[in-house]
Amino acid sequence: MGRYVRFLFTAFCFVFLYSGSAQSLLDDEQSVLKEFENTNAPKERFNVFFNSIDRYNQNSAYDWLDTIKIYLANAQKTEDTTALRLYQIMQAQIYNDLGEYDKSTTLAKELYAVKDSLDRETQVAMLDVLDDNYANLQLFDKQIEIRKQKKEMGITDNVSFYDIYSNLGLYRVARNQYIMEVKPTIADNDSYGLAKYHSKVGNYLRLDNSAPTALSELKKAKAYLDVYLNDISIQKSEDEIFESDLLKAEIEGNIGKCHVMLGEYEQAIPLLESSIEVLDTSSKNSHKSEMVENTLYLADANLQLDRFLAAKRNLDIEYDNIGILQVIKRNSLLAAYYDRVENYKNSAMYYKRNERIKDSMAQKQSSIIKQQLVTIVANEDLENSQRLIEEQKRINELARSEMKAKDERINLVFISLIFTLLGFAGLVYAYLKSIKNQRLIAEQKHIIENALTEKDSLLKEIHHRVKNNLQMVSSLLSLQTKNTRSKAAIEALEEGKSRVKAMALIHQKLYQNDDLSVIEMQGYIESLINSVQSVYKKGGHNISITIDAEGTELDIDRAIPFGLILNELVSNSFKYAFPDNDENGKIYIHLRKNGDQGYFEYTDNGVGLPEDTEERTHSSMGIRLMNRLVNQLQSKLNIEKQSEGVRFWFNFS
Template sequence: MKKLLIICYLAGMALPAMGMAQEFAVPSESLLQTYTEKESPEEKLSYFFETDNRYTYHSAYDWLDRINSDINTAVQQQDSTAMRTYQLIRAQIYYDLGNYKRAASLTQEMYPELESLEKVSLQRLLDLMDENYGKLRQFDKQIEIRERKLQFGISDNISFYDIYSNLGLHRKAMEQYIEEVKKTIDSSDFYHLAVYNNQIGKFLLQEKSSATAMAYFKKAQGYIVVFVNDINQVRTREEIDNASLLKAVIEGNIGKAHILQNEHEEALPYLENSLGVLSTLSSEAFHEEKSINTLALASAYLELENYRKAREYLTADLDTFQPELLIRRNRLLADYYKATGDSSREAIYLKNAMRLQDSINALDAFNQKERLVSIVASEELEKEKEKNKEQELMLEQGREVMEAQDMRINLVFISLVFTLLGFAGLVYAYLKSIKNQRLIAEQKRIIENSLVEKDSLLKEIHHRVKNNLQMVSSLLSLQTKNTRSKAAIEALEEGKTRVKAMALIHQKLYQNDDLSVIEMQGYIESLINSIQSVYRKGGHSINITIDAEGVELDIDRAIPIGLILNELVSNSFKYAFTEASENGKIYIHIQKNTDGGFFEYTDNGVGLPEDTETRAENSMGIRLIKRLVNQLQSNLNIDKTAEGVRFWFNFK
């Protein structure tokens, strides 16, 4: 399967631009003309919603003119059914244009008439209202619509993963999406596998997990290329159009993942190709995706200091009503004018962004208030139901008492029977309680044993990883003895110290009671001792101060920081201090704070040479350090001091 994906992916990337232009040529038949020739409003409704590429060859405004004409005709004929049908189409067009408030207004007018709609129109109306309220972040109304869909049998359950995502709970949204969707996709359905992996990648991208998101986007890209190039299947024009649009969306997401990883040069071809395909094949259906990609391109060109291209994309018509996108464009324009030295315009766009942000915050607060009112109302309704149940119970008990007065003789016998049954029930409940307690105790014992076994297995794994890394270190040492080249020996020694730095992490983990974190003070001390055994020369008098007491980091942050320290300390021993150096000092400081943490390394050696930037490009050590700092979602800062050099960065 992997080989097939790779082959098809390469084949898909090799498609010539001219071939694509021919593939998506405008059809001779006018979609609007075909729509007009339909006899009934129901046929027009079906044709409109079933034509996925309706905006490829005719703009949404062309369709709007046609629909408004149909509505005027229905009003003149006083045909209320046709008016509702055309109004539903008009609401969908406004939604496609991104005018969600207008779409909401039109659908709310139809909402009281749900019972009179036939099932297809009912489903399309509720689906449109569901998506529209999501865009407007009116989640309480969105939940109400989903409850109505459940009530009318349109859906089997109420999903919340998109609502969770809109509320910022992207990880929870992803977990529910995987649980609900994964089981519904066949392993041979490459198109929907591409959709599935792209959606997971979007959740991860919103969580700022760019590296993991990139892996899912690449997988999605592979699936859609396989879908397009499957020679065993004959694809319709509509299927090919949809696949090309999905491929463009995925490429845009890959570009945004590159930007999040500060790889702006790599992001450009993906974003530009995505924007080109979306603009060619779709005029309104993907307007929001086009707007997001346009702003992403502007951001990348700003970072690359290509202000002409940045301005070109910032002044492009976004054609969107989304306030978040308008805020982002205003902030990017402020950054542009700041970079070009126009402070007055920078202030104007910053004020615009702040004003829009205040409006969104106020709307969110209002929506939050509405959700609280809805919850309180639901609770009051539940209390009223409970009160009615209690009253019904009291009436029933009164009737039973009145009937009992006519059966006093039988009451004694019945009471005796129930007393005996009650006693038997108590005995049975007592015996069952003892049995349950024993069962709970046994289950607790099993769970505790499992936890102990799990900890033992984890420690064994870390121990074996440490042993394997030590074996690699030993192999590098053997290779060093059989090598005559001084450069090769130095490279092998550097590799050996890096391997030891990672081995120390796993050694500390299996020696700890808590397997999830590393105590950094002890780890750094052990790391320094290991490095000194390799690089420290006679005549050095170096005082090393480690300030990391009480700092504990997980393995995902401890390993990059350990490798960074390995490179910095090794460089200090090799280059910063000469044989005659006295009172050499190295200071290492790590602390944690609410945003993540802070790392600082200084020495009072000979400092950095004048051509530091040029050497950094050719130095594997500096490039490795920068890569590791990027992995920690930060940027390396280097200060040349009067007495040596200082490296520092913040990490998350």
């Protein structure tokens, strides 16, 4: 019996240790960057990089970029030309993933110049990067040259142009060419291929504003994909399952967009949300663009359902890469949102932004499309030209058929002419009515603009008066300081004066801004430090102060507590941090806000906090004041003693 128990115990320990080891190995395998670093040869690293379907699963593109630069520098030192070119094409691909297409193109073109010295896999990767870069830069003539190069090298059998037509907005032409080229190549039992095919056709129909027909095609695509995923007879790798999940997310996102176009907002929202969540795991630029599009449609649906907070959250998301048409749509939605919440100033601002963008596009768009179409036609190969000839023959046959029926339609011409005249009269009436309506709209717009101007003037006057009143309070405190002999009282009055100046500075910045709702914090912090230095004339002038808050804006509800907190910290540094000499003194101030989340950090390299800091926390007015102000920002003040100096930091929303 004892042996049996010992055997069971040993087996249990073995299983436990094995499962722990297996889990550890699994965690290691999940990081593609770690697998890349553990690989020895440059060519093997190249294969890990390009064969991984989700290389950014645990590490960002910037982590990859830093790692690649290290290997690139080593290859340059050792003059390993082969390794150097492999790392260059990987670097070009990362810049492409980050949306920095110009940098990526520059690197890839250097390799294109020496393409004959590259092996086939490197050539394919280099041409694929250039193909995608030129598509995103709308240099379609150069993209066609790359595709012809691929065909000459035997990388592709045919040069396809349907995606270029789509990028030019010719969705019907793109759909017809896609059907002609792709449909014959798909087997009847290829469920996954049929899912991709119907997904692409459905998306072209959606882009061509045929939402009901598009919805039918997209539902077919989803049904075929479900058949593929549920077919247990087909062995699927992890990469294939991941690709299937991304395709499903694309299909569901496009179905959701069709529901928005049809006014079926409740049905659209869950589909768009799930699609965004899955597409966020992909590193492909096409999926990132799809994510932006889905987010804009989600904001539109929430806005139509009067869910203003949800719509604003969707519209406030910042993306690295966003197309010009997406910018126009986002501005339109923001204008509509501010209209609905009666913030007409911001609404007018976004309408004006779109007008400027559209005016700029109108000057270029027509000539660009004509130029690109000429390039495409001039570069299409013999097979595509033959298809155009066949299409022209079909059109000629239809023309002959119409000529035969011409005699039968002559009698209808006179009737059509009468209806045309009646229609013309109706158009003239509608035109005159339209002119009248436009005049009324112009008058109403003038009234609204005057009201907005008057409102801005009143708000600026209020902030100006508040600032003057606070300056008066500061002056009164200065007078009281001159009439006071107590050193403690003078210090307290000076501290109060500094705090009042910090608040007055907020209102000064507001009435000086064009936008009265937010304050640009970089300039405010610089002004605040100058103000504190004027109070503490004996210190702080040799201290090196670094401010990292460029581009950060806060509203008045957050700016006032933040200004008072910073006033306390800078004052304490000037008074206590450098008692002997401030020549090597350093202060670092960091402030960032991304969407709803913010982060503040303050450090100096002074003498640091005394040992009884925790006891002083309850008696020190400055620390108690900072804690209360941080509580107003719904956060907690963190204090960290360092070997040199002290660090204060907190997150806020």
